[in-house]
Amino acid sequence: MAAAPLRDSVQDRRRINMPESEYNFAEIEKKWQAKWKQNNLFAADDRGTKPKCYVLTMYPYPSGVLHMGHVINYTIGDVVVRYKLLRGFDVLSPMGWDSFGLPAENAAIRTGVHPHEFTEKNIARMTEQMHRAGWGYDWTREVATSHQDYYRWTQWIFLKFYEKKLAVKKTAPVNWCDSCQTVLANEQVHDGSCERCGSKVFQKDMSQWFFAMSKYAQRLLDGHEQLRGKWPEAVIAMQQEWIGKSHGAKVLFKIKETGDELPIFTTRPDTLWGVTFMSLAPEHPLIEKLVKGTEHEERVMKAVKEMRAQGTSEKDLADREKVGVFTGFHVVNPVNGESAPLWVANFALMSYGTGAVMAVPAHDQRDFEFAKKYNLPIKAVIVPETGLNESVMTEAYVDPGDMLFSGPFTGDNNVEAMPKIIKWLEEQGYGQGTVNFRLRDWLLSRQRYWGAPIPIIYCDKCGTVPVPEKDLPVKLPTDVQFKEGGGNPLARSASFVNCVCPKCGAAAKRETDTMDTFVDSSWYFLRYCDAKNEDAIFSPEKIKRWMAVDQYIGGIEHATMHLIYARFFTMVLHDLGLIDFDEPFTRLFCQGMVCKTAYYCNACKWLHESDVAFADGAAKGQKCKKCGGEVTSEMTKISKSKLNIVDPDVMFDKFGADTVRLYMLSDAPPDRMQVWSEEGISGAWRTLNRLWTLINKSLDKLSPVGEPLPTQLNSKNVDLRRKTHQCIQKITDSIEGGFQFNTAIARCNELLNMLRGFDKPVNPAVLREVLETVVRVFSPIVPHFAEECWEKMGHAESIFTAGWPEADPKVAKEDVIEIPVQVNGKLRARITLAADADQEKMERAALADEKVQAQIAGKEIVKVIVIPGRMVNIAVKG
RNA sequence: GCCGGGGUGGCGGAAUGGCAGACGCGCGGGAUUCAAAAUCCCGUUCUGGCAACAGAGUGAGGGUUCAAAUCCCUCCCCCGGCACCA
Incomplete structure (x- = not known):
């Protein structure tokens, strides 16, 4: 008899069947996204009077689609933005695009589509996705580093650096690929060969532009002192090592x-x-x-x-x-x-x-x-x-x-x-x-087209001449072709290269190197403060209003490069008198990687989950559906090459943005690795559906909006109010104490569980207080859902204008508590006492307990330790 | 090798000197259903016991303490970063 075929039952069970639900997230999310846009909920007020809070997430390279790394990054940012709004801050939450760079140029070589066109299409697509996710940004401040009105100022900064001799040209040995006609970064060289064409890379002395960053080595080191405790220790350590x-x-x-x-x-x-x-x-x-x-x-x-x-x-x-x-x-x-x-x-x-x-x-x-x-x-x-x-x-x-x-x-x-x-x-x-x-000067020259041109002209008579400010931007030419191994297209563009010396008027040649894209990202956070300024890089008033960034959020992979470059730029701009602070990011948070199980078969290599047949019951004995071979699995960062990617669009369509957001934050602290699984997200889905059902069932049992609580309540209602106010307190602490959203969500679940297990009718005013509290403390995490519930409960204004609920310590206070009693450090009994029982009362009650008596019978009491309100420990001998 | 972060149920994790395992996933049982899905309820660290309960238990070993996942010492393992830096 043939071996029983491996059943695909686990696979089938893994497919989450969507329950029939009245919670129509698609409609609700669309509705509120439109309302926020219409009401300019995220428009940052340049002249506001409330305290400001600048919350920034690292802008993306417009690669075409969002990946789950973006989703976790921007979700954390959005929760902080909405929380700060609720806490009464004028919040600046901008978004933009790191839109220069190699992929667009490589795509142009491959497909013939101009990098600009390629980039704009990607930006449009990703903007759409960001709206779909419900992240709130002030889109009037959007920047794209490849736009002329942005790179004009990148070039302007270069000229300022040049004036101060901080941008210098010097000869340096570089990795040169003769067949590609370009310089390669160290990480683009594999085993001594070019990663793109495979030909031998050799060292060549070339004249290149540098920023004199090593002059700032000591300052960069000293600056760490004011970041300590506010930046992850690991990032500071990496930077110190890097500066060496x-x-x-x-x-x-x-x-x-x-x-x-x-x-x-x-x-x-x-x-x-x-x-x-x-x-x-x-x-x-x-x-x-x-x-x-x-x-x-x-x-x-x-x-x-x-x-x-x-x-x-x-x-x-x-x-x-x-x-x-x-x-x-x-x-x-x-x-x-x-x-x-x-x-x-x-x-x-x-x-x-x-x-x-x-x-x-x-x-x-x-x-x-x-x-x-x-x-x-x-x-x-x-x-x-x-x-x-x-x-x-x-x-x-x-x-x-x-x-x-x-x-x-x-x-x-x-x-x-x-x-x-x-x-x-x-x-x-x-x-x-x-x-x-160890820190070296920053080599910023790139022999590439898709970057900000370095605004320098070479004249036979006058030598190296900076482009006058009034002639900025030095625009990228459009009469270029992109071809394999063709070297820098800029160098072949006659209209670009040939120019007139601004000093003597003689024929001259332009610098054809463009700037490293890390130059663009070293100042974008400043431009957001005054993104549409056509006369200056930014106005001092607006910089004063918003800088420094109060909370910066991004991946730890930028610990040494971007985060050092941006600090260096800020210090130089400070020394140029343009800004009056020298550290750009007051607080930094680095989120963890998003991981998912990846499957590997020796014959067929990496497999999609759908190509794995699972033995019944457990994730062991998994076989390859293609060849029947053994399949091993590992938990690893989601990546295309390991075929374990998760498409955010698919998840948004299937579960809705709110469920995805809730799940991303509910399982682990956000600075740790996040494990993605569809079983896991179903838990978040259930939570929202239960709450949805509960609220809708309760709507006709609520007191009218604004009706005060009765002065007399029975003990069950008092208990419920107590738990509610404890919950507010704990959630506030969880968020303030370092983004512990997972424990905040757990507290909400506890309150909901308590409410569901509540058999007696709840006072209408208490019921309103409890349900409104849950919706309000949940609102930064599941904003569309919260808005809809808030509206259903009778509120006309957005929940984000309602403020953060305050915990009343008098209501939260327990009057009767359970005290654990230990004998020689081992838990033996629990006694119930008034919360304010004094030491003597506690000791007497503990010693009188039956179970305690049994444990200490015939033994000598050496010592009784009483911690008021917490516990009793009886040390005995014999 | 050096630096940083970790090691707690079947899994993600909670508890930062005071009741180990909150919350969630998964799993088991029940209700509902013609049946399933979904939903709801109960249970779920391990060992023994019908149970009450008892014993063990936070990578390993030692220490401090009335009390240790938590503090100290020695060691092992995992993840990330750096690594010819003179």
């Missing part, structure tokens, strides 16, 4: 044969006496100067060329074997006059320090490995009490110890001696104490 400040000394070595000076940076000046060779970065200019015309030239330059041809991607660097070549020259160590061979090593970085590293193999693991490989001497100068024998060492000794062969410091502890050594180096004129940063 280190203390040490700059020491001047000399080339023995030529007398050339060679400055080096070290964090370990205490090991200067242990230097046994010197390593230069392959890009170091001194190499060519030294070996040119000597017997060493051919051998050294060949090796250098090979080193420079190695890939520069992160992975390449990590896996690379240490190699080097002896230059034939030597350096003289200033501290002891000893000479050491000068090598070129592939692990030395031209972009850090001075590009030259003193090598102390005894005390640096990397140098140790290099010395072992090339048989270079090892000299220990820091030794532990147990001593150190160079000939048997298997790794570098990096711990503290006593200094040896170290001139005036011999015998000192190296850690204690460090400041003295630096002082001594300075006195002797050998070097000086210094700090060094």
Whole structure:
């Protein structure tokens, strides 16, 4: 008999059958979205008198459709916006588009559709989706970074940076793909090859535009102090690592044969006496100067060329074997006059320090490995009490110890001696104490069409000339073709390149590089404050009204790039006198990734859930429907490649925006990973339907709007009111205490459960208070639903004008409470007492309890701990 | 290796020194139904017990405390970031 076929019953059960429901979300959501638009609910008042609150979610790249990452991000933002509205703030909630960038240009190469057209179509589609989701924005402030009225000011900022020498052109080694005719970012290089065409990428020195961000390294670091406690600790930590400040000394070595000076940076000046060779970065200019015309030239330059041809991607660097070549020259160590061979090593970085590293193999693991490989001497100068024998060492000794062969410091502890050594180096004129940063200048040149043109003109006579402000924007030309491997289309556009020098009027050429899109996003939050200003980048009054951003919300993937660039821009604009603050984002919140189970079959690779046959009962023993093979599953970030994506449109159509919103926030704290499952969303659906039914059933039992509560209520009604006010208090705390929407929603559910289990008739005024409270505290999360209920309950105005409910502590206060009684820390009984019972009363009641008596019988009471209003613990012996 | 975040039922999670498992999912049972779906009610940490109840239990081990998921020490595992930075 054939094996029983795997049933698809689990699959079938997984398909959520929509219950018949009177809750017509499609109609309700459409209705309220139209009303909010009509009543300008989200129009930010530039001249309002209430305290302001600027809530910003990171704007999207208009890729074409929203994904679930956007949904969680913008839902959190919208809940905050509506909550702040309810709390009486003038709220600014803008939205816009990060609309320059590579995908549109690649699409143009593929399909021939101009990037502008492609982008506008995507923006239209995504705007539609945002309305559908019910997110509230002040659309009059919409910006798109690819529009002329935006990039005009991006260019204007570039000119301001240029004036202050903060935008500079310098030669730098870049990843160059000859077949694509363009520079590649490190992450676009895979195993030394171009990610697009697969041809070999090599390093090339090119003249590129940079922002002098390294000048701001210390400021960027110092600024973290005011962000502490308001930004996620992880983001601050990542930025600190990225900026990478280190203390040490700059020491001047000399080339023995030529007398050339060679400055080096070290964090370990205490090991200067242990230097046994010197390593230069392959890009170091001194190499060519030294070996040119000597017997060493051919051998050294060949090796250098090979080193420079190695890939520069992160992975390449990590896996690379240490190699080097002896230059034939030597350096003289200033501290002891000893000479050491000068090598070129592939692990030395031209972009850090001075590009030259003193090598102390005894005390640096990397140098140790290099010395072992090339048989270079090892000299220990820091030794532990147990001593150190160079000939048997298997790794570098990096711990503290006593200094040896170290001139005036011999015998000192190296850690204690460090400041003295630096002082001594300075006195002797050998070097000086210094700090060094890992943070580099920001390379902003891109050999691409779809970006903001850099407003610079090159004139044979006048040199580099900035475009005068009155001539901005430098517009992108339209007479361009996009073709594979064609390099930068701008460079081929005669109408763009050829121009007249603004200084002398002679024929000149335009810069054809465009700006990195991170430049656009480094100031968009400022433009929102005054988005339609045609005469200035923004007016100081409007900036004063809205900045800084009170709450910024976005993905943690922007921790180092965007969030450092935006802080850098803000500091520079501050120094230019354009704004009077230097941190743009007061509070930052980073939401978690949206994950979903992904299925994998060895033969068929990643599978759609619909191609998986589940064994009955559990998610084990799942088989591939295509080939019958074993299927494994993992919980992972939703992505196209793993076929576990969720389409927001489908979810909105099936469940409605409110249910999707409620589900996204109800399961886990929003900074953690979110697990998407259709079973899960059905819980949110049920919650809304129950509440809908309850409210509709109760409409004719409610007291008229505005009728005061009776002065006398029976105890059941008092209980219900108490729970209601406790609920308001807890929900307010949950939201204020760091966006704990999941526990806020749980409190609402508790109140609803209590109401449903309530068998006696509820006083009409109490019933109104309870139901209105639930609807009001739910309103930021499920706004359409709440508006509809609010209207049905007899209110003419939007629920978002009604304010946030206040908890009355007198009503919330319990008068009778249950006190747990422990014996030796173990729970043995619960006693019911008046909430204000004093310690003595509590102790007496606890000791009188039957179960407690049984536990302590025949034992000696050592101590009774009574925490008023909370618990009793009896410590016994014997 | 360094930095950050975690480890609690079948699952997502709650509780930040004071009743472990709120709320939800799933699962089991019942009501309703010709039947199913949907809906409603009850149950659901594990072990033993018909039950009352007892014992165990928050990654592992130790410690502080009347009392530890929570604080301290040692260690293991998972996720994210950084990693030739001299």
